[in-house]
Amino acid sequence: MDEYNRFVDWDKMDVTVQSQDVKELTCTEFQELKQLARQGYWAKNHSLRAKAYHKLISNIPCRTVTPDANVYRDIVVKIVGKRNSSCLPLPEFVDNSLVPTYCLNAEGIGAVRKIILCIANQFPDISFCPALPSVIALLLHYSKDEAECFEQVCRILACNDPSKRLIDQTFLAFESSCMTFGDLVNKYCQAAHKLMVAVSEDVLEVYSDWQRWLFGELPMVYIARVFDVFLVEGYKVLYRVALALLKFFHKVRAGQPMESDSIQQDIRAFVRDIAKSVSPERLLEKAFAIRLFSRKEIQLLQMANEKALQQKGITVKQKRQNVHLAVHAENFKSEIVSVKEMRDIWSWIPERFALCQPLLLFTTLEHGCSLSRFYSHSEGHEPTLLLIKTTAKEVCGAYLSTDWSERRRGGNKLSFFGTGECFVFRLQPEVERYEWVIIKHPELATNCSEPENHASLASSTLSSSSVPSDPSDRLSPFLSARHFNLPSKTASMFMAGSSECIIIGGGDGQALYLDADLNHGRTSHCNTFNNQPLCSESFQISVLEVWGFRD
Numbered sequence: 001m002d003e004y005n006r007f008v009d010w011d012k013m014d015v016t017v018q019s020q021d022v023k024e025l026t027c028t029e030f031q032e033l034k035q036l037a038r039q040g041y042w043a044k045n046h047s048l049r050a051k052a053y054h055k056l057i058s059n060i061p062c063r064t065v066t067p068d069a070n071v072y073r074d075i076v077v078k079i080v081g082k083r084n085s086s087c088l089p090l091p092e093f094v095d096n097s098l099v100p101t102y103c104l105n106a107e108g109i110g111a112v113r114k115i116i117l118c119i120a121n122q123f124p125d126i127s128f129c130p131a132l133p134s135v136i137a138l139l140l141h142y143s144k145d146e147a148e149c150f151e152q153v154c155r156i157l158a159c160n161d162p163s164k165r166l167i168d169q170t171f172l173a174f175e176s177s178c179m180t181f182g183d184l185v186n187k188y189c190q191a192a193h194k195l196m197v198a199v200s201e202d203v204l205e206v207y208s209d210w211q212r213w214l215f216g217e218l219p220m221v222y223i224a225r226v227f228d229v230f231l232v233e234g235y236k237v238l239y240r241v242a243l244a245l246l247k248f249f250h251k252v253r254a255g256q257p258m259e260s261d262s263i264q265q266d267i268r269a270f271v272r273d274i275a276k277s278v279s280p281e282r283l284l285e286k287a288f289a290i291r292l293f294s295r296k297e298i299q300l301l302q303m304a305n306e307k308a309l310q311q312k313g314i315t316v317k318q319k320r321q322n323v324h325l326a327v328h329a330e331n332f333k334s335e336i337v338s339v340k341e342m343r344d345i346w347s348w349i350p351e352r353f354a355l356c357q358p359l360l361l362f363t364t365l366e367h368g369c370s371l372s373r374f375y376s377h378s379e380g381h382e383p384t385l386l387l388i389k390t391t392a393k394e395v396c397g398a399y400l401s402t403d404w405s406e407r408r409r410g411g412n413k414l415s416f417f418g419t420g421e422c423f424v425f426r427l428q429p430e431v432e433r434y435e436w437v438i439i440k441h442p443e444l445a446t447n448c449s450e451p452e453n454h455a456s457l458a459s460s461t462l463s464s465s466s467v468p469s470d471p472s473d474r475l476s477p478f479l480s481a482r483h484f485n486l487p488s489k490t491a492s493m494f495m496a497g498s499s500e501c502i503i504i505g506g507g508d509g510q511a512l513y514l515d516a517d518l519n520h521g522r523t524s525h526c527n528t529f530n531n532q533p534l535c536s537e538s539f540q541i542s543v544l545e546v547w548g549f550r551d
Helices: 030-039 046-058 069-080 106-122 132-140 146-157 171-188 190-199 203-207 210-217 220-233 236-253 260-272 280-289 295-311 339-346 371-378 404-410 451-463
Strands: 357-363 384-390 395-400 415-417 423-428 432-434 495-497 501-505 510-515 520-525 538-550
Touching: 030 220, 046 146, 046 220, 069 106, 069 146, 106 132, 106 146, 132 146, 132 210, 132 220, 171 190, 171 203, 171 210, 171 236, 171 295, 190 203, 190 236, 203 260, 210 220, 210 236, 210 260, 220 236, 220 280, 236 260, 236 280, 236 295, 339 395, 339 423, 357 371, 371 404, 371 501, 371 538, 404 415, 404 495
Parallel strands: none
Antiparallel strands: 357 538, 384 395, 384 538, 395 423, 415 495, 423 432, 495 501, 501 510, 510 520, 520 538
């Protein structure tokens, strides 16, 4: 075929998709490379893809001292010796990881293990890197020899550009990426997430498989197309493709019976056999149709998840926190929701807080119907969960990302605060989670003396924010401004509180208003959205509870 065929078993490759047309890769501009990668410009020519990979990887900014091909030639004999390469034990940081063959011949399969061992020797700081075997196996297709493949992988691992994240190399980075993926699924794949919650005992464990779907289960033709774009655009591409895989899985399997103990295996099998239902082009098309957060926003979310794990001492591989352990039947008691319903709510909240256990802070049954007591018991806790049961047996609530003490910033005025992680939901008569919308606050931070004015304020707020603006000079409201020491003007406002009322701007056109005696409430429903209202437009409160999050 060409000079890059040493490790390839061409009998297993579909050579009919390979074009012999001679092409050159002459462009250097990012936007042009991005377009060519997404179009699969070098996908049908083995030699051209090898040259494209070499060019893209050689441009990765690396540490001053990065092992190269000559280092590999010097150390491989010392490390491997005369042992049979196919039987070489893998280092702990890839232990139990899949080592895909990707149509490699016997020499190539053995070379994967040799390169892994040499990388372990040169990168002692790597503690967890399950994607490494797949990356090596793929790059061997497009390398002249083992040493060249080793050098290319080392450049990927040694990337020192803080804005260009490539491969997770510690358990903390890997685990926080799983949490971040869970957060993204919760926002962008709500139908699939709802299915996962319904059929899985531990949805977090399902999402911890997301990198395995890509670097292990996905067939060679597919992962190569993903890798084409990954080398140009970076880590965000992996999230996109994993989300697209989950969307397709839900589309194909929705309505079919599934067992909780087999959902992980079902998704893995679907990804392995994806060629039966989805082409590589269709998969990428779906992935890039998702209007995902910016790279900077995802990086901030990842930082927040890493911080949450570090605070809990979860920095090395261990059993993931199970939702059933966080909401334990023996320790949980609510007059509004069951254990099962609370677990459903727990599956909606950001992953870094799903590690915590629910803690009852306030209930009208014990503390009375006083807004001042509501504030005194809720302040100092962030985030909180508000649950309401009406006299008509409707059950609704809200996840509130910010401490209620923030309301004091506005003095006596009704001040808005919070982040885009806030949301409202309904459990009875039907379960529904409403996505957030932006509430713009400068013109709304006025002191309203009448409850009716508050209700109309909530309504006008939502109608004016149905189409969120997205200025390029501010961060997404999904992220907490104060958490990252950003100026307050970068945060959009989702909660408001005064001595007279509470207003929560939920999502999909929903808003919740509670008066000062916590006996009566109202909702505002914007007709722009095709959905059911949160609950009755006007309702009497039977029980109200506020829950915090305990480490």
